Amino acid sequence: MVEPYLRQSALVHRGLSRAAAGAMSGAGIVLSERPFRAMVNLRGEASDAGFLSAVRAAAGVELPLQPNTTQRAAPVTALWLGPDEWLITAPAGEERVLVPALRASFGERHAAVIDLTESRTVIAVSGAHARDLLAKGCTLDLHPRAFPVGACAQTGLARAGALLHLVDEAPTFEITILRSFADYMWVWLADAAQEYGVALRTE
Amino acid sequence: MLLIPCPFCGPRDESEFGCGGEAHIARPTDTDRLSDADWAAYLFMRKNPKGVHLERWVHRLGCRRWFNLARSTVSHEILAVYKMGDPPPASVAGQEARRT
Numbered sequence: 001m002v003e004p005y006l007r008q009s010a011l012v013h014r015g016l017s018r019a020a021a022g023a024m025s026g027a028g029i030v031l032s033e034r035p036f037r038a039m040v041n042l043r044g045e046a047s048d049a050g051f052l053s054a055v056r057a058a059a060g061v062e063l064p065l066q067p068n069t070t071q072r073a074a075p076v077t078a079l080w081l082g083p084d085e086w087l088i089t090a091p092a093g094e095e096r097v098l099v100p101a102l103r104a105s106f107g108e109r110h111a112a113v114i115d116l117t118e119s120r121t122v123i124a125v126s127g128a129h130a131r132d133l134l135a136k137g138c139t140l141d142l143h144p145r146a147f148p149v150g151a152c153a154q155t156g157l158a159r160a161g162a163l164l165h166l167v168d169e170a171p172t173f174e175i176t177i178l179r180s181f182a183d184y185m186w187v188w189l190a191d192a193a194q195e196y197g198v199a200l201r202t203e
Numbered sequence: 204m205l206l207i208p209c210p211f212c213g214p215r216d217e218s219e220f221g222c223g224g225e226a227h228i229a230r231p232t233d234t235d236r237l238s239d240a241d242w243a244a245y246l247f248m249r250k251n252p253k254g255v256h257l258e259r260w261v262h263r264l265g266c267r268r269w270f271n272l273a274r275s276t277v278s279h280e281i282l283a284v285y286k287m288g289d290p291p292p293a294s295v296a297g298q299e300a301r302r303t
Contacts, residue, residue: 139216
């Protein structure tokens with residue numbers, strides 16, 4: 001567990017809160033970091049009704065069983081990662097409650113709970129040109145027909161593995177990325193977004 | 204580029220995948236009595252067909268699951284996708300046999 005007073009976001013060295021003071025109007029892309037989000041990786045049998053109800057009891061969210069979809073029960077979101085793998089996200093600090101609750105709920109059941117909170121960060125890409133920006137580095141079809149609000153996908157973005165999640169109609173994509181890739185991804189996004197006009201926002 | 208139908212995530216670009224080479228190669232069980240030639244055959248000898256090839260692929264940047272895929276090495280057409288441990292579908296198995 002990282003002590004709160006030592007905790008630094010993956011992009012702290014970029015001084016985003018100072019940079020974000022600039023003008024917002026006319027920007028086609030708004031970038032921000034959403035740091036410290038609680039992330040818990042969950043493995044278990046989707047065909048086991050007891051496993052699904054144990055997750056419901058501990059995290060208060062239904063696990064999505066359809067590929068590339070999410071389920072949200074504010075403030076918790078469950079993202080489909082694979083046929084027996086999910087990512088549970090929650091507001092900062094919640095991992096301290098979520099992880100023990102899930103472990104207790106599973107008991108002897110064949111399931112795994114792994115706290116990934118400190119290993120990843122979230123970069124939010126918002127604005128009218130968000131799809132155009134991601135299309136420069138991603139092979140997925142991000143058209144609303146193929147990738148509606150609530151869809152998620154693990155894919156490659158600018159040659160790095162990333163988890164995309166479309167959270168609203170703005171559109172706002174949340175890019176969950178390994179901490180060690182965060183700086184690379186931020187620089188890539190900021191550079192690729194130049195032609196649309198970039199604004200930064202603090203969360 | 205290939206558009207590979209991951210059995211779990213749906214169709215994705217080839218760049219998200221890794222190819223694990225020929226499928227259905229079973230490790231010999233009587234390893235104590237295996238000759239060097241048999242070891243070499245197991246370790247190194249692979250089919251290189253002009254036609255249907257059964258391959259293992261992993262969805263590296265996606266769900267990270269392995270699966271089997273039947274692909275034509277001539278047209279790159281993907282003829283079947285099936286799970287690890289499953290035998291090739293009958294339609295493809297026939298074509299596999301024909302080329303040897």
